[in-house]
Each structure stands twice: as C-alpha cells, then as structure tokens.
Amino acid sequence: MKKLLATTALMISMQAAQAWEALPEKAPAPADNPVTTAKVELGKTLYFDPRLSVNGTQSCNSCHNVMAGGDDNRAFSQGATGKLGGRSAPTVWNAAFQSVQFWDGRAESLEAQAAGPITNPVEMGMPSAKAAEDRLKQIPGYKALFKQAFGTEEITMDLITKAIASYERTLITPNSPYDRFVKGDKQALTAEQQAGMKLFEAVGCASCHSGANFSGPTMAPGQGFYMSFPVFKDNAYVEKYDLMKDKGREEATGKPEDAHKYRVPTLRNIALTAPYFHNGSVKNLDEAVRVMAKTQLNKDLTEEQVQKISAFLEGLTGEFPEQTLPRLPGTHGTTLLAP
Amino acid sequence: MKKLLATTALMISMQAAQAWEALPEKAPAPADNPVTTAKVELGKTLYFDPRLSVNGTQSCNSCHNVMAGGDDNRAFSQGATGKLGGRSAPTVWNAAFQSVQFWDGRAESLEAQAAGPITNPVEMGMPSAKAAEDRLKQIPGYKALFKQAFGTEEITMDLITKAIASYERTLITPNSPYDRFVKGDKQALTAEQQAGMKLFEAVGCASCHSGANFSGPTMAPGQGFYMSFPVFKDNAYVEKYDLMKDKGREEATGKPEDAHKYRVPTLRNIALTAPYFHNGSVKNLDEAVRVMAKTQLNKDLTEEQVQKISAFLEGLTGEFPEQTLPRLPGTHGTTLLAP
Incomplete structure (x- = not known):
C-alpha cells in the first residue's frame, strides 16, 4: 500500500x-479554414474596421486591443452606443489556443465568436448579419481583399468571421x-x-x-x-x-x-x-x-x-509580434455612416 | 488701361x-520642438492610448483614424461617454501643413490642438490636464519613453502634446x-x-x-x-x-x-x-x-x-506611409480604469 x-x-x-x-508557435486551425497570408491580412483589416459597428465608432480592437493586453482593462466594455456589456472582455491574445470562446464557452470556435459582438446590441450593435455584410459590400476595396483571401468577391458573415479568426490565430x-x-x-x-x-x-x-x-x-x-x-x-x-x-x-x-x-x-x-x-x-x-x-x-x-x-x-507576459497598421479601404467621396 | x-x-x-x-516631404516644426525619432515613437504611442480618455474607451485615433482618411467619417464625433461633438472631426493627415488647427483656428499649433480633445467633456473627457498627467505617471513604461524623447522622466501636458504633435508631423x-x-x-x-x-x-x-x-x-x-x-x-x-x-x-x-x-x-x-x-x-x-x-x-x-x-x-488621395502598431506600456497587475 x-x-x-x-x-x-x-x-x-x-x-x-x-x-x-x-x-x-502556431495555433490550430479548422480543416475548412486554414490560415493563409491573404486571409490574415483581410482579417486584420476587418478587425480594425469601425464600420463593422452600427455607428462607425468601434472595431473589434476597441475592446480587444492588440496594442495592449488584448482587452480594454475595464470591468465591462462600453459598446458603440454607450451601453455596457455584462462580462469583462477576454483577451484576444492566444485565444486561438482555447477550444471554446466567451466566458461561458458558448462559441465553439473563433469563427463563431467573431460573429457575436458585431450584432450584439450592447457591443458593435449592427442590426443583423446581413446589415454587416451590406455595409462591407458598399466599400469597393473589400471586394479585392475577399477575392484574394477566398477566391470570391462575395462578402458573407461566414467569410468575414473566417478572415477575422485567421488573423486571431496569428495573435500568439x-x-x-x-x-x-x-x-x-x-x-x-x-x-x-x-x-x-x-x-x-x-x-x-x-x-x-x-x-x-x-x-x-x-x-x-x-x-x-x-x-x-x-x-x-x-x-x-x-x-x-x-x-x-x-x-x-x-x-x-x-x-x-x-x-x-x-x-x-x-x-x-x-x-x-x-x-x-x-x-x-x-x-x-x-x-x-x-x-x-x-x-x-x-x-x-x-x-x-x-x-x-x-x-x-x-513571468507569463510574452513577446508581442510586431504588426503593421492596416489600411482601411475607403468609400470614395461618400460615407456609410450618418448622416 | x-x-x-x-x-x-x-x-x-x-x-x-x-x-x-x-x-x-517634410512638415515644418517649431524651433522648440524639433521632430526626433524618439518623440515620434512616444507620440504615436500616446496617440493610440485610450487611457488618455476618462474611461479608457477612446484614443486620438478613435476620431482621427490614421488607418483611414484621418477622421471618422461621421458628421459629429462621439466622445468617450457617448456625447456628440459640435463639429465634424478634421483629418489629421497633413494637418502639419496647416498654420492653425480646428475648424475655427483656435489652436495656433499642433501642440496646442492636441491638448484640446483630452480634456474636452464631449471628447476624451479627462477632468483636467493634471488628471491626464497623473494617469500616465501611473504607467511605468512611459517614464523611459519620455526620458528617451525629452531627457526627463517628468510627464507634463506640455511634453505629452509635443510628442503627439511630433508624430502628427510625420503624417504626410x-x-x-x-x-x-x-x-x-x-x-x-x-x-x-x-x-x-x-x-x-x-x-x-x-x-x-x-x-x-x-x-x-x-x-x-x-x-x-x-x-x-x-x-x-x-x-x-x-x-x-x-x-x-x-x-x-x-x-x-x-x-x-x-x-x-x-x-x-x-x-x-x-x-x-x-x-x-x-x-x-x-x-x-x-x-x-x-x-x-x-x-x-x-x-x-x-x-x-x-x-x-x-x-x-x-486625384488628391496620397500614399499613406506604412506604420507599425505601437505597444502600449502596461500597468502590471492592475488597471487605471474602473472599478
């Protein structure tokens, strides 16, 4: 004994x-969404694009700040229209190594997670996935970026979240x-x-x-x-x-x-x-x-x-990879935001 | 005749x-604030640091987005606590070539301009210049950045705005x-x-x-x-x-x-x-x-x-210089924001 x-x-x-x-040094990726340079570049651009929020005031990076620890250092994040979220923003750094996303694990992948805040009324506040797709379709430069990343100029929430997830898989x-x-x-x-x-x-x-x-x-x-x-x-x-x-x-x-x-x-x-x-x-x-x-x-x-x-x-604070600022494609003489 | x-x-x-x-290719700079690499680096870091706003939700870049046309494509900008400004955000790109700043020219330099939004209650909303200085003094990494830029670890609004203005002079x-x-x-x-x-x-x-x-x-x-x-x-x-x-x-x-x-x-x-x-x-x-x-x-x-x-x-749309994302110095196991 x-x-x-x-x-x-x-x-x-x-x-x-x-x-x-x-x-x-590399994060796992699902079979239907391997990481490619073009997807990462598109995903980074989307990650920083505030036009994915209803009034153009917030991007993914607003609450998951990759220039810092990947969050916003606040108890509850403030959404695009000033409302507060119900939980503290988790870090995006190394999120690719988590098998589920959100505090309660309700998203089974980074792809599933990325769709959440865009249409959450207390976060980026877009009225629907279609509204987000329509917004991006009005930005001419995105067509070429989607084409390079996915071989199609079609812009869907599925591809938007695949690109954002691909970028996030590089945040190690x-x-x-x-x-x-x-x-x-x-x-x-x-x-x-x-x-x-x-x-x-x-x-x-x-x-x-x-x-x-x-x-x-x-x-x-x-x-x-x-x-x-x-x-x-x-x-x-x-x-x-x-x-x-x-x-x-x-x-x-x-x-x-x-x-x-x-x-x-x-x-x-x-x-x-x-x-x-x-x-x-x-x-x-x-x-x-x-x-x-x-x-x-x-x-x-x-x-x-x-x-x-x-x-x-x-001692668990790591090295943050150097990144370039993305260029957000423009809308040539008009705005998609109010008025 | x-x-x-x-x-x-x-x-x-x-x-x-x-x-x-x-x-x-270069913008003019005042005699008491020549552009240096260290000042530009500090200025860029400050420009992107949302802790210069009262609740940590907004940086200079939130309304003057250098990933885009240097503004926010909105009629009136939305401040840190959801209030609207009274005029449309001017572009920060090439602002260094303007002899006065703001729509009404009330700031006589980029330095004078940079102080405005930080303490404006409808913009970044810090209660005072001193509050902004005190906020930054609590972020250990800034000491070294100020030392490199200005030869002193002292953090004052004068130096904060000199650094931001130096960064802005590179935005051409x-x-x-x-x-x-x-x-x-x-x-x-x-x-x-x-x-x-x-x-x-x-x-x-x-x-x-x-x-x-x-x-x-x-x-x-x-x-x-x-x-x-x-x-x-x-x-x-x-x-x-x-x-x-x-x-x-x-x-x-x-x-x-x-x-x-x-x-x-x-x-x-x-x-x-x-x-x-x-x-x-x-x-x-x-x-x-x-x-x-x-x-x-x-x-x-x-x-x-x-x-x-x-x-x-x-045809007046220029080439935007490639920039790296700054790293915002951390606060080691604490937050300066609520709670």
Whole structure:
C-alpha cells in the first residue's frame, strides 16, 4: 500500500512535471479554414474596421486591443452606443489556443465568436448579419481583399468571421520568461518567480490552469474545459465581489447543472489584463490570486505566497509580434455612416 | 488701361500656374520642438492610448483614424461617454501643413490642438490636464519613453502634446496622382481629372484652396487663412444644410466680424473624409462641390463640371506611409480604469 501510494505520488509528480509546456508557435486551425497570408491580412483589416459597428465608432480592437493586453482593462466594455456589456472582455491574445470562446464557452470556435459582438446590441450593435455584410459590400476595396483571401468577391458573415479568426490565430505571444525558463534558460525567471511557480503547482492553481495556455488540458475544438466559480462559497469574497450574481454557463445553456461554470481562462499576459474575473470585480492581480485560492481551493495564502505567485504570473507576459497598421479601404467621396 | 488689365491678367495667370505645388516631404516644426525619432515613437504611442480618455474607451485615433482618411467619417464625433461633438472631426493627415488647427483656428499649433480633445467633456473627457498627467505617471513604461524623447522622466501636458504633435508631423501623404502629375508624370491624372483641374482653377475653387495643401497660402505659424462660409446666402443649400447655425470663428473669439469664418481646410484625401463641411451635413463629394460653387462663388455648375472637379479631387488621395502598431506600456497587475 505504501509502495502504491509512493508510485501514485511519483506519477502525479511526473504528470505535473510534464505539464510545464512552452507556448506553441502556431495555433490550430479548422480543416475548412486554414490560415493563409491573404486571409490574415483581410482579417486584420476587418478587425480594425469601425464600420463593422452600427455607428462607425468601434472595431473589434476597441475592446480587444492588440496594442495592449488584448482587452480594454475595464470591468465591462462600453459598446458603440454607450451601453455596457455584462462580462469583462477576454483577451484576444492566444485565444486561438482555447477550444471554446466567451466566458461561458458558448462559441465553439473563433469563427463563431467573431460573429457575436458585431450584432450584439450592447457591443458593435449592427442590426443583423446581413446589415454587416451590406455595409462591407458598399466599400469597393473589400471586394479585392475577399477575392484574394477566398477566391470570391462575395462578402458573407461566414467569410468575414473566417478572415477575422485567421488573423486571431496569428495573435500568439511566445517567449515569455516562463517559456524561456521551461526551454532551459534557468535565468529567465527570478528566484521569486521560480518559488511562485512551485507554489502555483503545490497550492493547486495548476490543476485547472494547466497546459501550454494555462487554460486547462487540450480539448477537442468546441469542447470546453469548464469549472465552477466559486467552488467554496462560505467566505467574504463571494459577497464582496458579487460572484454569485452571474449564472455563468447556465445563462447560455439554460441547464441548472451549468450554473456558475466558466471556461477556464488563460493566464498568459494576465499581468496586462486587469481587472480580473468574468465581472472585472477585482482590480489587482494580488487580490485575484487571494480570491482564487480561497474560492477554488479553500486556502488562505500568506502574503509571501501571494507575492510569489503574482511574480510568477508576471513571468507569463510574452513577446508581442510586431504588426503593421492596416489600411482601411475607403468609400470614395461618400460615407456609410450618418448622416 | 487695356494693357494694364492684360498685364494683370497675365500675372494672375502666372501666379495660378505657379500655385500647383506638390506636397513637401517634410512638415515644418517649431524651433522648440524639433521632430526626433524618439518623440515620434512616444507620440504615436500616446496617440493610440485610450487611457488618455476618462474611461479608457477612446484614443486620438478613435476620431482621427490614421488607418483611414484621418477622421471618422461621421458628421459629429462621439466622445468617450457617448456625447456628440459640435463639429465634424478634421483629418489629421497633413494637418502639419496647416498654420492653425480646428475648424475655427483656435489652436495656433499642433501642440496646442492636441491638448484640446483630452480634456474636452464631449471628447476624451479627462477632468483636467493634471488628471491626464497623473494617469500616465501611473504607467511605468512611459517614464523611459519620455526620458528617451525629452531627457526627463517628468510627464507634463506640455511634453505629452509635443510628442503627439511630433508624430502628427510625420503624417504626410505624398505622391498622390496630382503630385505625380505636377512633378511631370502627365499620365498620373486622367483626361477627366485634368479637365477637372482646369475647372478647379477657372471656377475659382483655387482662390481659397491654393498651395501645396489646398488650404490656402503659406501663413506664419499661428496665423490662420480664414474665409466666410457661406459667402452667398441667397440659395437653398444654406437652409438645407443648416449652414448659418454655427457661428464659426466667432464662437472662439467672440468677435462679430469673425461670424461664419472658418480656416480653409485641406482638400488632400478629401475623397476619404466624407461627410463634408464643419457640420458634416453633406454626405457626398459631388454635392459638396455643388454647394461650395454656389455658396462661395455664386456659380451653378453643370453636372459635367461637378463630375470633372470631383474626379480631380479624387486625384488628391496620397500614399499613406506604412506604420507599425505601437505597444502600449502596461500597468502590471492592475488597471487605471474602473472599478
């Protein structure tokens, strides 16, 4: 029995050791939408085009800012007409490594996700997918871009989202201090960060935030890795940060068993994406670590432990690929926006 | 007398012939703010940083979009909290060639202009210049950028606007078909455009829209080239497009003699900056040409003339320099925005 326990402990230890993975340099893509240079270029142009919002004030980048941590650093994003969304904008960086999209995983792919905000009345606010297609059809330059990307001048929401998803599959941040550390550069993480890394595993953070993207094990596309939040409800944080108000995945599926379940989010670049959690209720990373330890693992961390884990998480900030600004095709002597 | 008239006519003709200038490749800069690479880089970063707005939703680029024609293609811009501005956003492209800024010329330099929207309650909405400075002081990465640009880690509105102005001085669009034409490439403009160019002069457009920037003669910095709009009020356009509502420069100076006066705006890239006029009341370039001919010169153009002049104006669309996306410095585990 003792030997069996020891063996099990060794196996767990080995599994954990194998779990420290560097970020792949390429993201997976569905068979019907391989990444091509032309699609990425079109997708980037669309990603930055505010004419995909009802009044021309917002692009995808407005809330998922690739010049920063891939979000907007707000609790709830403000939509094109000033309305607030109901959850904090997730980062677009490395989203390509998540098997489902949105906090509740209701989109099974980046393609499915991209269609959401365009017609969401509290986001970009287009009245319909057709309205978005019609808007782009009135911009002459897009015809050539769609032709190059898809071999057709036809502009459909299916192709719009395929192009945006292709661009997003290039939004990868490799070579973080953590990545360099696991690849062998033992100086890449400070002693404090290395201690934090051990704590991250010992405390139990890594049981959910595992894998190369720190968002759980690799799942089949469309299959989400969901966890309850909060698991332990008998603590002051739950009320303080209003953690029970949002029903999580239940709001998407209508199933009571999905109540308060969320897709495990990535921790990559987490130091850049405050405030934290689905409701953006926690302003600082230190506090987010405290809250997670208590609500998910029922552990009260010491301040020293919190600092070390936070320091480790800072080490997950990667290198952001240099990009050129896209040129948005014009409308030659007219505007598609009011008046 | 006849001879004198003929001589005068010849002189005017010669002046007009000399007036077809290509766009310079460099913009003038004030003696106390020479353009440097470090200032341009800092300025670009600030230009794209939405944290210069009260709620983090808008950057300079939101309304003066350098991925497009340098404006937002809206009649009135929408500010950070959803309020509408009172005039249409002017283009930032080639603004460095204007001797004064804003429709009413109330800013005597790009530096003075840049401070305006940041604290304007209907634009970026920061409560004060100090609030903007304090916001940036909390972003660690800016210290090094200011140090490189200005030799000091101090962050002041004076330096913020100097950096933004330096970036804007690089926003020049040379080599339009028009520029190539006047430099000797006689194929650069179509026959229709060349006919439009002659009409542009013959009809009288060029008497105000002169010079390399099509915004009037070169003036000393801070000295504006102002014209009344409308000059001729006895036509249907004045009411149709509500041209008397805005008091123009009088609203800035309080002087009745400045009523309905405006800085003559550039026509470069005009095909990309619809809708037209200070109030964005005219959606199409053709109509803008008709209205200008009638209200400024009391001329009724034929449709053929309108088409030719519009075609010429399309030839003022220049080449936009390729730019890299800036990286916005982060705030390491916290947010400066709500909550």
